[in-house]
Amino acid sequence: MIRFVTGNEGKVREAREYLDEPVEQVPYDYTEIQGELEEIALYGARETFAETDGDEPVLVDDTGLFVEALDGFPGAYSSFVEDTLGIERIPDLVADEGNRRAAFRTVMVYYDGETAETFEGNVRGRIVEPRGEGGFGYDPVFEHDGETFAEMDTAAKNAISHRGRALERFADWLAER
Numbered sequence: 001m002i003r004f005v006t007g008n009e010g011k012v013r014e015a016r017e018y019l020d021e022p023v024e025q026v027p028y029d030y031t032e033i034q035g036e037l038e039e040i041a042l043y044g045a046r047e048t049f050a051e052t053d054g055d056e057p058v059l060v061d062d063t064g065l066f067v068e069a070l071d072g073f074p075g076a077y078s079s080f081v082e083d084t085l086g087i088e089r090i091p092d093l094v095a096d097e098g099n100r101r102a103a104f105r106t107v108m109v110y111y112d113g114e115t116a117e118t119f120e121g122n123v124r125g126r127i128v129e130p131r132g133e134g135g136f137g138y139d140p141v142f143e144h145d146g147e148t149f150a151e152m153d154t155a156a157k158n159a160i161s162h163r164g165r166a167l168e169r170f171a172d173w174l175a176e177r
């Protein structure tokens with residue numbers, strides 16, 4: 001059983017689609033410190049392990065959208081920007097720049113109370129006007145190979161996405177243990 005610490009159902013859906021092991025969602029709202037994705041995820045994993053019942057390991061996923069023309073913004077602030085500006089404003093921000101390149105990056109931390117393992121995944125794409133009904137978050141405005149992530153089903157997104165890559169590395173590590 002993987003205890004996946006997140007309030008985001010979309011992340012859980014993707015982890016369940018990818019992993020053979022059952023995934024339990026732990027909706028613990030850990031403190032999101034300011035910093036890089038690694039630091040945020042590590043702090044969150046440690047805090048959740050200490051503050052929640054059970055001594056099973058926890059998995060935390062911190063993700064950001066990094067827009068090249070905006071010098072990597074919103075990055076680690078992606079959640080705040082989705083809630084305040086909204087994703088529809090992102091294409092407006094890049095329209096004048098003539099550079100639509102962007103990347104998603106996920107850092108997953110698996111923590112068992114003693115050691116922490118980190119798994120990372122990246123994907124490059126471009127910012128476009130929103131298309132598609134699937135996915136979550138910024139998926140409608142992120143295009144990869146001609147399709148937005150919101151136009152892909154979960155398995156297709158996992159096959160190429162930042163989270164899919166991180167899940168692949170995590171699954172390989174679990175299998176080797």
Ligand code: ITT
Pocket residue numbers: 005006007008011061062063064065078079080082083135136137138139149163
């Ligand atoms: P937890 O912290 O509870 O896991 P969250 O949604 O706040 O949930 P993040 O801070 O990692 O998680 O996410 C940052 C933002 O990026 C947030 O607005 C998400 O909706 C969005 N996001 C994360 N993964 C995404 C993905 O695969 N596709 C599109 N948007 C994503």
